[in-house]
Amino acid sequence: MTLRLPDDAAGIAKAAALLRAGELVAFGTETVYGLGADATNDRAVAAIFAAKGRPHFNPLICHYPSAEAAFADVEASDAARALAAAFWPGPLTMVLPRRAACPVALLAGAGLETLAVRVPAHPMALALLRAVGRPVAAPSANRSGQVSPTTVEHVLDGLEGRIAAVLDSGPCAVGVESTVLDLSGPHPFLLRPGGATREAIEAVIGRVRTGIPIEAVHASRGLRSPGLLVSHYAPSLPLRLEATAVAANEALLAFGPPLQGAGAVYQLSATGDLTEAAARLFAGLRALDAEGVALGLTGIAAMAIPATGLGLAINDRLQRAAAPRS
Ligand code: TXA
Ligand code: MG
Numbered sequence: 154m155t156l157r158l159p160d161d162a163a164g165i166a167k168a169a170a171l172l173r174a175g176e177l178v179a180f181g182t183e184t185v186y187g188l189g190a191d192a193t194n195d196r197a198v199a200a201i202f203a204a205k206g207r208p209h210f211n212p213l214i215c216h217y218p219s220a221e222a223a224f225a226d227v228e229a230s231d232a233a234r235a236l237a238a239a240f241w242p243g244p245l246t247m248v249l250p251r252r253a254a255c256p257v258a259l260l261a262g263a264g265l266e267t268l269a270v271r272v273p274a275h276p277m278a279l280a281l282l283r284a285v286g287r288p289v290a291a292p293s294a295n296r297s298g299q300v301s302p303t304t305v306e307h308v309l310d311g312l313e314g315r316i317a318a319v320l321d322s323g324p325c326a327v328g329v330e331s332t333v334l335d336l337s338g339p340h341p342f343l344l345r346p347g348g349a350t351r352e353a354i355e356a357v358i359g360r361v362r363t364g365i366p367i368e369a370v371h372a373s374r375g376l377r378s379p380g381l382l383v384s385h386y387a388p389s390l391p392l393r394l395e396a397t398a399v400a401a402n403e404a405l406l407a408f409g410p411p412l413q414g415a416g417a418v419y420q421l422s423a424t425g426d427l428t429e430a431a432a433r434l435f436a437g438l439r440a441l442d443a444e445g446v447a448l449g450l451t452g453i454a455a456m457a458i459p460a461t462g463l464g465l466a467i468n469d470r471l472q473r474a475a476a477p478r479s
Contacts, residue, residue, distance in 0.1 A: 155309060156318035160277055168320045169284035172197075177204055177315075179294040179308045180281055181322025182273035184244050184330050184348050185301040186308045187216065187291030188316065189281075195258035198290055199432035199463065204315045207297045208465045210431075212263040213290040214246050214331070215270050218282035223270040226255040226288060232358045233336050239357045242274035244331040244348025259435040261290040267337045277322040293330060294319070303328050334361070388442035388453060392475040396454035404445040406437055406455040415454070417444045427463040434467055438474060 158164035158178075168178045175197040178189050188204065190197035192215045202210060217223040220237040227249035229237070236245060251257070251268045262268050270288075273279065282289055293301035296311040303325040312319075332347035334354065343351060343363040355361050390404070398412060399405045405415035409425040419437040421430035441453050455471055458464045 155313050155316055158318050158320045160321050165280050168281055171317045172285050176317035179319040182278045183275045184327045185303055185325055186294040188294035189289045189291040192261045192288040192290035193256045195260050195432040198258045198261045199428050203428050203463045205297045210263045210466050213261045213292050215288040215290050217272050218279050227268050227270055235357050240349055241272040244327050246271040246331045246333045248335040248337050250337050264435045388438050390442055390445045391452045393454050394475050395457040399454045402451045404441040404450050404453045408456045408458050416450045431463045431467055
């Protein structure tokens, strides 16, 4: 049962409490409805992918109540600050380098070193973000493959029963998603056209490169459309999949009752819960790689993960990490 919360102080307080408790809450922005989760809670972020039925871990946009709050988590260049002054709150998303102390779950950024941030121009969304007091990761609030929702009814059509609540924020004024601008490289790059126009952006920071579809940009960074990384994310130790036995000189990425005899073990989910496993996947690979190298182990063995639900995305990610390196 999905709660439909009213557009008032009590509704916002309830939505904020649910988000802080790790639940999923859809909320309106000026562009489209977002499917929100506490971005610092890796289990809640994993639940977004499960609720949407997404086969891949696309990087998500983190929403903040102010530029100051956003820039506490990412490094803002002069161009980013000028754009924030001109466009925020509003339909512009900026991709910027994560700060070392950024508390956002690795899964929210699909393991990338960058993070997409935005301050939405909707009074209810801003009030909600202030009440939550943490960054809120939110892709559009639709099932994977469906179009983005611009009313509460659209949200419930796809997600009724799959999310804790939806905050009724009325129909969305802009109706298309935000413009995604990558400011993390040497030149500003328009990754996705959206609510903020190229002309208006160029009036603030000068020429912006465009014309390359987002899939190509992702591919050039080791992301495959619709959006997953590999290269800098692959562990340094070789990864072997669907292990049914493990050696003492191997580290084990366990799922369910662990194989015995490994030199190091990271448990993705003792109970075989795919949402928990997805939430712990990126952190687990990093931890095993570091521990394995420190202990002089020769590789990582991953136990089989069922190819259902979030297991598709987990297996997709593991296959990339295990793929031969160039
Ligand atoms: O208007 C919007 O942007 C809505 C509302 C809810 O804010 N959100 C939205 O999120 O459209 P989503 O997840 O449907 O789209 C996010 C886009 C994707 O194309 C994703 O690949 C890109 O942003 N993106 C996110 N993080 C990125 C990153 N670190 N580098 C490159 N692209 C990124
Ligand atoms: Mg979307």
